[in-house]
Amino acid sequence: MKKTVEVSKSRAAAMSSSLRQSTTGITAPVKRSFSGFFYVELWVGTPPVKANLAIDTGSDLTWVQCADCTKCFPVALPNFDGKKSATYRAISPRHPLCPDPPPLGRNDTCSYEVSYSGEHIEEGQSSSGRFGWDVFTFKSEIRGQQKQQQLVTNVAFGCGIVNHIDTGPQGPEGNPIAGLLGLAYEAPSNFLKQLRNITLERFSYCLPMDVESANETLIHFGKAAQISRPNVQTTPILGQGGYYVQLKGIRLNGRLVPIDPKLFMKPVSETVIDSGTQRSFITAKAYVILKRAVISHFQDAYGWNPLNNTRKHADFDLCYEIHRGGRYKFPKLTLHFENAYMDLDRQSTFREYIQENQFCMTILPLDDHLQLNVLGAYQQVNHRFLFDVADLKLSFTAESC
Numbered sequence: 001m002k003k004t005v006e007v008s009k010s011r012a013a014a015m016s017s018s019l020r021q022s023t024t025g026i027t028a029p030v031k032r033s034f035s036g037f038f039y040v041e042l043w044v045g046t047p048p049v050k051a052n053l054a055i056d057t058g059s060d061l062t063w064v065q066c067a068d069c070t071k072c073f074p075v076a077l078p079n080f081d082g083k084k085s086a087t088y089r090a091i092s093p094r095h096p097l098c099p100d101p102p103p104l105g106r107n108d109t110c111s112y113e114v115s116y117s118g119e120h121i122e123e124g125q126s127s128s129g130r131f132g133w134d135v136f137t138f139k140s141e142i143r144g145q146q147k148q149q150q151l152v153t154n155v156a157f158g159c160g161i162v163n164h165i166d167t168g169p170q171g172p173e174g175n176p177i178a179g180l181l182g183l184a185y186e187a188p189s190n191f192l193k194q195l196r197n198i199t200l201e202r203f204s205y206c207l208p209m210d211v212e213s214a215n216e217t218l219i220h221f222g223k224a225a226q227i228s229r230p231n232v233q234t235t236p237i238l239g240q241g242g243y244y245v246q247l248k249g250i251r252l253n254g255r256l257v258p259i260d261p262k263l264f265m266k267p268v269s270e271t272v273i274d275s276g277t278q279r280s281f282i283t284a285k286a287y288v289i290l291k292r293a294v295i296s297h298f299q300d301a302y303g304w305n306p307l308n309n310t311r312k313h314a315d316f317d318l319c320y321e322i323h324r325g326g327r328y329k330f331p332k333l334t335l336h337f338e339n340a341y342m343d344l345d346r347q348s349t350f351r352e353y354i355q356e357n358q359f360c361m362t363i364l365p366l367d368d369h370l371q372l373n374v375l376g377a378y379q380q381v382n383h384r385f386l387f388d389v390a391d392l393k394l395s396f397t398a399e400s401c
Contacts, residue, residue, distance in 0.1 A: 025222025026150055026198060028138040030055065030205055034171030036278045038207050038377055040181055040219055043137040044157075045085030050077050053181035055205065055219065056276035057243050057387070060190035061099060061114045063127055063158030064179035073165045076174035082159055088134045097156045097189040098131055112158045116276075127179075129161035131189075140218060152198065156189050180276070185389050186241025192389055198222050201389040206401040207275065207381045209348060217401045227386045229397045233340035237392040243273040245394055246338040247373055250290060253331050257293045259286045264373060271337075271373040273380070273387075273394065280363045280376040287365035291318055294361060297331045313353055316360035322352065333363075335375070342396060348378045 029041045031052075039052045044064060051064045065072060067081035082088040091110040093102050098110035113128035134157070138150045160179060167175045183203065185192050192199045204225040206217045220226070238244040247264040250257045262268055263286045282290065295318070298304040304320055306312070312319035330346040352359040362378045384399040 025200075025220060025224040026138050026152065027140045027148065027218050027220050027224055029140060030207065030217045030219050031176075032208050032210065033167075033176055035168035035175070036377070037167065037177055038205075038275060039177050041139070042181075043139070044080050045082070045134050046087040047085075048135070048137045049080050049085075051080055051178040052077070052176050053179050054177050054276060055183065056180045056274075057183045058272065058274035058276045059114065059116065059180065059182040060184035060187045060241065061112060061158060061182040062155075062180060062191050063112065063114070063129065063160045063182075065127075065163055066129065066159040066161060069129075069161050069163055071162045071164060073163055073167060074170075074175055075178045076176050077178055079178065080159070082130075082132060082134070085134055087153075088132055091131045091133060091156060097194060099158075099187060099189050100131075114158075125164050125166060127158065127160045127163045127165060129163075130159045131156065132159055133157075152195065155191075156194055183275075183387070184242045192221075195221075200225075202387060204384060204386040205275075206384045206399050207377055208401040209345070209381045225386055225388075227384055227395050227397055229384065229399055232395050232397045233337075233342060234393055234395040235337040235340040237387075237389070237394050238270075239392060243387060243394060244270050245273065247271040247335060248338060249336040250286075251334040251336065252290075252293050252297060254334075257290055259289045267371070269368075269371045269373055271375065273375050273385070275377045275380060277374050277376040278362075278378055280379045281366035281372070281374040282363065283371070283373060284365040284368050286373075287363070290363070291361075291365075294318060294331065302328055307358060311358075313356055313358060313360050316362065317364055319358045319360040322354075322357050322359055330359075340396075342383070343398065344379050345382045348381045351378070 030038060032038050037054045039054045041052055043049060044051045064080050065075060067079040091098055093108055093110045099112040102108040110131040112131050115126040133154050136152045136155045140148050167177055182190055183192060184190060192201045199221040202225045203219060203221045204227065205219040208217050235245050248261055250259060263283055264271060269283045295306060298320060307319045307321060330350040332346060333344045333349055335342045349362055350359050351362050366372060382398060382401050383396050386395040
C-alpha cells in the first residue's frame with residue numbers, strides 16, 4: 001500500500017510539472033557518437049534518468065542496460081535502476097507485449113532475449129534481461145521556440161542484465177549509448193505499435209554526417225513525421241516486419257552499372273534499410289561488378305590504382321591513397337528503387353581517413369548465401385527519411401542534417 005501511494009504521488013507530481021503527456025507525437029534530438037552509431041536522447045523513469053538509445057530500424061526490441069547487469073558494457077551515463085524509479089513496473093509474463101512468455105504452469109517474470117548480426121553489433125552479440133513498463137521523457141528545442149518536454153507513460157522495454165555488446169572505439173567522453181530503440185515493426189512490443197496512438201506507426205529522421213553537427217536534427221514520431229522538401233521520392237515497403245524495399249539497379253555518374261537486376265530480387269536477395277548497421281552491403285556477385293566500375297572510374301579520371309591488401313584500411317575492401325595537392329571528386333552513386341531513386345552522399349560513400357592518408361568505399365560485399373543487401377547508416381546521412389508503416393511507404397529526400 002505504501003509503495004502504491006508513493007507511485008501515485010510521484011506520477012501526479014510528474015504530470016503537474018512542466019512535462020506534458022504526449023498525444024500528438026514525439027520529437028527528440030538525434031546525434032552521432034564517436035564510434036559512428038546514431039542515437040536518440042531520452043530519459044527513463046521517475047525521477048528521469050538519461051538513457052541514450054541507438055536508433056535501429058533493423059530490430060524491433062527496445063532495451064536499456066540496467067544497474068544490476070551481470071554482463072555490462074561501459075556507458076558514460078549512470079545505468080537505469082528500476083528499483084529507484086517510482087513508476088517502474090514489471091510486465092506480467094502472460095501480457096501480450098511480453099516478448100518471451102515462460103512455459104505454461106510457470107509464473108516467471110517476463111523476460112527477453114535478443115541476438116544481433118551485422119557489423120554495428122557484431123555477430124554473436126546479444127542482450128537479455130527483464131521486461132517492464134516505465135515513463136519515457138523526450139526533450140527537444142526547436143529554433144526560436146520554447147523547449148518541449150514530452151512524457152510518454154507505460155512504455156514497455158527491456159532492462160538489460162546480460163549484455164554482450166561492443167559499442168566500438170570511443171571518444172574522450174566515453175560511450176554515450178545505453179541501449180537500443182528498436183524501430184522495426186514485427187513484434188507487438190515494438191515501439192511503433194505499442195504506442196500507435198501517439199506514433200501513428202510512422203517516424204522520420206535525418207542522420208547527421210558529423211559527431212558534432214552544426215545543424216539541429218530531430219527524430220519525429222506521429223503527426224510531426226513529415227517531409228516537405230522538394231524532390232521527395234517514395235517506394236513501397238514490402239512488409240515482413242522490416243523495412244524491405246525493391247532495389248532495381250545502381251548508377252555511377254549517371255551510367256547504369258551492368259548488374260543483373262535479378263541479383264537484387266527474390267529469391268536471389270532482398271534489400272533492407274538498417275540504421276543500426278553503419279556501412280552498406282550488397283551481395284558478392286553484384287559487388288564485384290560495382291567494384292570494377294569504381295576502379296575504372298578512378299583509373300580513367302586520374303590514373304589511380306587501388307591500394308593492395310597490405311596497405312589498405314583493414315575494415316574496407318576498396319581503398320585509394322589521398323593525393324595531396326591534387327583536385328579530385330568522388331563519383332556519384334545512385335540507387336534505383338521501385339518508383340524512386342536516391343543519390344548517395346559522396347563524402348559518406350567514400351570516407352577519408354586522414355591519418356592513414358587514404359579514402360575507402362564504405363559499401364562492402366556480403367556473402368551470397370545471406371541473400372541480403374543492406375542500406376546502412378553511412379549511406380543514409382544527409383537525407384530525410386519518412387517510414388510510414390501504416391501505409392507501407394518509405395519516402396526520402398536530400399537534406400543537410
